[in-house]
Amino acid sequence: MLTKNKKAIRPLAAAASALNNKTGSWRTHKPIIDPKICVGCSLCAKLCPDACIAMSPDENGKMKALVDYDYCKGCGVCAAECPVKAIMMAKDY
C-alpha cells in the first residue's frame, strides 16, 4: 500500500500546486502571441503545462490568448502546437 511504503517515490510538490509556485523566473524564452494571427482556438490554453494562458475577448469580442508571465516557464509547448503559428518564442534574458 502506497501510504505504508517508506520507499515510495513522492512528488516534491503536490499536484495542482502551480498557482502557489510562480515559475516565471525559470524562463529563458517567452511566448509572444500575435493577436492579429490568433484565431482563438484555445489549443495553447488547453496544452500549457502551467495553465497560464487565458482566453479573453478583444475589443471586437473575438477570443484571443493571453499569457500570464508570472507563471509561464517558457517551455515553448504553446508555440509548437499553435495551428496558425501565432506564437513566437523570444529571448527573455
Ligand code: SF4
Ligand atoms: S493555439 Fe494559437 S490560434 Fe489557438 S488560441 Fe492559442 S495562440 Fe490563438
Ligand code: SF4
Ligand atoms: S511557454 Fe510553456 S509555460 Fe509558457 S505559456 Fe507557453 S506552454 Fe505555457
